[in-house]
Amino acid sequence: MRYLILSDIHSNLEAYESCLEAARGLYDQMLCLGDLVGYGPDPNRIVEAVCGAASTVIRGNHDKACSGITDAEDFNPLARMATRWTTEQLTPENLARLRKLQEGPVTVDGFELVHGSPRDEDEYIVESFDAMPAFDEASSSVVFFGHTHIQGGFLAAENGSLEPIFAESSEDGCVSTLALEGRYRYLINPGSVGQPRDRDWRAAFAILDSGKRQVKYYRVGYELPTTQEKMQKAGLPEPLIIRLQFGR
Ligand code: ZN
Numbered sequence: 001m002r003y004l005i006l007s008d009i010h011s012n013l014e015a016y017e018s019c020l021e022a023a024r025g026l027y028d029q030m031l032c033l034g035d036l037v038g039y040g041p042d043p044n045r046i047v048e049a050v051c052g053a054a055s056t057v058i059r060g061n062h063d064k065a066c067s068g069i070t071d072a073e074d075f076n077p078l079a080r081m082a083t084r085w086t087t088e089q090l091t092p093e094n095l096a097r098l099r100k101l102q103e104g105p106v107t108v109d110g111f112e113l114v115h116g117s118p119r120d121e122d123e124y125i126v127e128s129f130d131a132m133p134a135f136d137e138a139s140s141s142v143v144f145f146g147h148t149h150i151q152g153g154f155l156a157a158e159n160g161s162l163e164p165i166f167a168e169s170s171e172d173g174c175v176s177t178l179a180l181e182g183r184y185r186y187l188i189n190p191g192s193v194g195q196p197r198d199r200d201w202r203a204a205f206a207i208l209d210s211g212k213r214q215v216k217y218y219r220v221g222y223e224l225p226t227t228q229e230k231m232q233k234a235g236l237p238e239p240l241i242i243r244l245q246f247g248r
Contacts, residue, residue, distance in 0.1 A: 011041060037086050085235070180215065
């Protein structure tokens with residue numbers, strides 16, 4: 001089975017559509033690691049599209065905050081403004097869809113899906129220091145996570161040594177291929193579709209081929225000016241508009 005793995009779409013329709021276009025014909029099922037909404041200008045269209053197309057969707061911290069499961073107390077002021085705007089925009093049906101999303105971890109085909117980390121859905125795995133306890137808590141040797149908006153992840157050897165996984169390229173399309181080997185454990189971040197923070201503005205995603213035991217990382221450009229214009233019209237905070245073009 002081939003899985004398209006998307007995370008942190010954040011209401012960015014142009015980025016989402018660009019990913020689907022690039023992945024067309026390359027996958028059988030879509031999985032989403034959460035944060036469908038927050039920050040971007042198209043929350044309703046993204047919730048409808050992703051909940052309609054993905055076979056599994058787990059919730060992210062922004063999905064919880066925007067649908068009232070949690071308050072946005074621990075968000076920074078800009079994220080809080082975007083959360084408030086998103087909640088106002090969401091239809092009652094889409095608010096209900098977000099509230100019903102499952103909490104990670106969820107296991108699909110023997111692979112574990114989480115938003116933040118296996119031990120806490122809201123925890124960030126940024127450094128090897130964070131990855132260590134996440135590996136200890138994982139129930140599968142391969143975990144897919146999001147939340148940090150950084151494409152790549154971590155690999156753990158049998159002796160416990162950790163290494164970061166880098167996926168970098170200037171070309172659009174598949175930027176790197178990772179063969180999943182039995183002697184390693186993996187924490188894999190497909191990157192963020194709608195608001196990358198790894199200094200590459202392009203939308204990120206990954207495709208897992210469970211039969212071949214292979215993960216391919218992708219980067220694709222999208223119509224960023226359209227997204228920024230929509231955000232401007234919606235009155236979303238300027239720094240959130242600008243950051244998209246720097247991928248941070
Ligand atoms: Zn996010």
